[in-house]
Amino acid sequence: MARPKVALIGLDCAEPSLVFDRWIHDLPNIKRIMESGVYAPLRSCDPPITVPAWACMMTGKDPGQLGFYGFRNRAGYDYLDVGLVDSSQLNEPTVWDQLGKYGYKSIIMGVPPTYPPKPMKGCLVSCFLTPDQSATHTYPPELQEEIKENVGDYQFDVKHFRTHLVEELTGDIYQMTETRFKTAKYLLEHKEWDFFAMVEMGIDRMHHAFWHYMDETHVLHKPSPYHDVIFRYYQFVDQQIGELLEHIPEGTHVFIVSDHGAKKMDGGFCLNEWLIKEGYLTLKGPVTEPTPLTPDLVNWDKTKAWGYGGYYGRLCLNIKGREPHGTVPFKHAEKLRNEIIQKIKRVRNELGNLMNNKVFKPQKRYTTVKNIPPDLLIYFGDLYWRSVGTVGNGTLFVKENDTGPDGANHDYNGIFIQGIKNRDTRKFRRVDRLHITDVAPTILNIFQLPPMKGILGKAKVW
Incomplete structure (x- = not known):
C-alpha cells in the first residue's frame, strides 16, 4: 500500500x-x-x-x-x-x-x-x-x-x-x-x-x-x-x-x-460604557474623549465588572479574594453573572430593536477550563458588532472601530x-x-x- x-x-x-x-x-x-x-x-x-x-x-x-x-x-x-x-x-x-x-x-x-x-x-x-x-x-x-x-x-x-x-x-x-x-x-x-x-x-x-x-x-x-x-x-x-x-x-x-x-461589521458596542451606565463599573473621574480603559482610571473599590474590546466581548468580574481589590463575594458571583447575562440579552440597538446578543459561560461551553478565561464571552449583535473597550465615547454605539479602520467581523x-x-x-x-x-x-x-x-x-x- x-x-x-x-x-x-x-x-x-x-x-x-x-x-x-x-x-x-x-x-x-x-x-x-x-x-x-x-x-x-x-x-x-x-x-x-x-x-x-x-x-x-x-x-x-x-x-x-x-x-x-x-x-x-x-x-x-x-x-x-x-x-x-x-x-x-x-x-x-x-x-x-x-x-x-x-x-x-x-x-x-x-x-x-x-x-x-x-x-x-x-x-x-x-x-x-x-x-x-x-x-x-x-x-x-x-x-x-x-x-x-x-x-x-x-x-x-x-x-x-x-x-x-x-x-x-x-x-x-x-x-x-x-x-x-x-x-x-x-x-x-x-x-x-x-x-x-x-x-x-x-x-x-x-x-x-x-x-x-x-x-x-x-x-x-x-x-x-x-x-x-x-x-x-x-x-x-x-x-x-x-x-x-x-x-x-x-x-x-x-x-x-x-x-x-x-x-460585515455594523459597528462597535461600547461594553465598558454600558457597564458604567448599569452601575457595574465606576471610574475615578469623568473621561470626555475615547480612551483605553487602564487600571488607573478605575475606582476598583466600587467596581463589580469590566470588559475588553475585540471581535467578541470579554467580561471579567471583580471577585473578592481573586482580584486585588475585589468587591463581589464569591458566593454572589454566579447570581451577578446571571444578572448581567440577562441584561446583555435585553440590550436594544439605536432603532430600539433587540441586538440579538449571545452570551455564554466558559464553564458551560467547554469540556474543561484551563488558565484564566473571561467570566463571560459575548457576541454582540450575533457578531455583526464588535466589542469596544474604550471609555469616554459618549455613546454605546459607534460606527468606527476604536483600534483603526475595520469593515468586517x-x-x-x-x-x-x-x-x-x-x-x-x-x-x-x-x-x-x-x-x-x-x-x-x-x-x-x-x-x-x-x-x-x-x-x-x-x-x-x-
Whole structure:
C-alpha cells in the first residue's frame, strides 16, 4: 500500500458564501479540489478567533482544553494583565506531533501559534505572531538562512492592516502572499514530507480592510474603485494554489480550510460604557474623549465588572479574594453573572430593536477550563458588532472601530474542502455538521493513526 500524503492549505478567514456560492466559478483550482471530494461549512470554535481556532483545528481540542481564548488572554488576576499567546502555551499535541511519533515527516508553515518554533519531525516556519526576521523563526534554526538564500526575506504578516493607506496595504498583502507560496513551493520540492500544512493570512487582512467597499449593505459602504479588491485577491490566491498543486504528487489528499468566516461589521458596542451606565463599573473621574480603559482610571473599590474590546466581548468580574481589590463575594458571583447575562440579552440597538446578543459561560461551553478565561464571552449583535473597550465615547454605539479602520467581523463558519489531486471519479457533494475539531482526526485517519487522547472531534470518512 502506498504511503499516504496529505497537504492542507489554510486560508485564514476564507468565507464560505464567497468561496462556495458567489465566486466558485472564478476560482478554478479550488473548484477542481472540490469536485474531487467533499465540501462543507466548517463550524469554528467559540470564540471564532484566529489563534485558538487554528490550534483547535490542529489538536482536535476546544479553547478550554487549550487554555487560551483569543489572541490576548489574562495572564494573571491583576487588572488588565493580559499577555499574547505563543507556542509555549500550546501544550496539547498537534497533528504533526502525532504523525512524528509514528515516523511521518511534516512541513508546517505559518500555522498559529507556532512562534517560537518547537522541535518536531520535519521542518517548520513560524506564524504571524513572530515579531520580525531577527527572531529565530524556523525549525531547524538553520532553515531560515536557507529560505533567505533561496527564496528571499520571508514575510509573516503585513504591518498595519487597519489603515487608510489602502493602496500601500494592497501591495503589501500581495507581496506577503506571493512570498509565502514561493516559500511553500521551495519546501515541498526540497524537503521530505508526508504531511504539509500552511496558513496564509492575506484573506483575513483583505476582509478587514476592504469588506465595506465590497458589501453594498454595509453601513460604511459608498461607491469606490476598491469594490472588487477582495474578489481579485481571491482569484490571485486561487492562482497561487494552482501553482502550489503542481508541486504536490498525484493522489495526495488535499484540504483547503479556513479557521472562521467573515461578515460585515455594523459597528462597535461600547461594553465598558454600558457597564458604567448599569452601575457595574465606576471610574475615578469623568473621561470626555475615547480612551483605553487602564487600571488607573478605575475606582476598583466600587467596581463589580469590566470588559475588553475585540471581535467578541470579554467580561471579567471583580471577585473578592481573586482580584486585588475585589468587591463581589464569591458566593454572589454566579447570581451577578446571571444578572448581567440577562441584561446583555435585553440590550436594544439605536432603532430600539433587540441586538440579538449571545452570551455564554466558559464553564458551560467547554469540556474543561484551563488558565484564566473571561467570566463571560459575548457576541454582540450575533457578531455583526464588535466589542469596544474604550471609555469616554459618549455613546454605546459607534460606527468606527476604536483600534483603526475595520469593515468586517469574524463569523461562525469557515470553509472545508477535502479532495484528492487529479482524482475525478467521485461526484463531489456538500456535507454538513462539520466542526473544526473534526479536521485533526480526519487527517490522522488517512494515515490510519489513532487520534490524540482527549480529542473532541470525530474522523470523517467519505
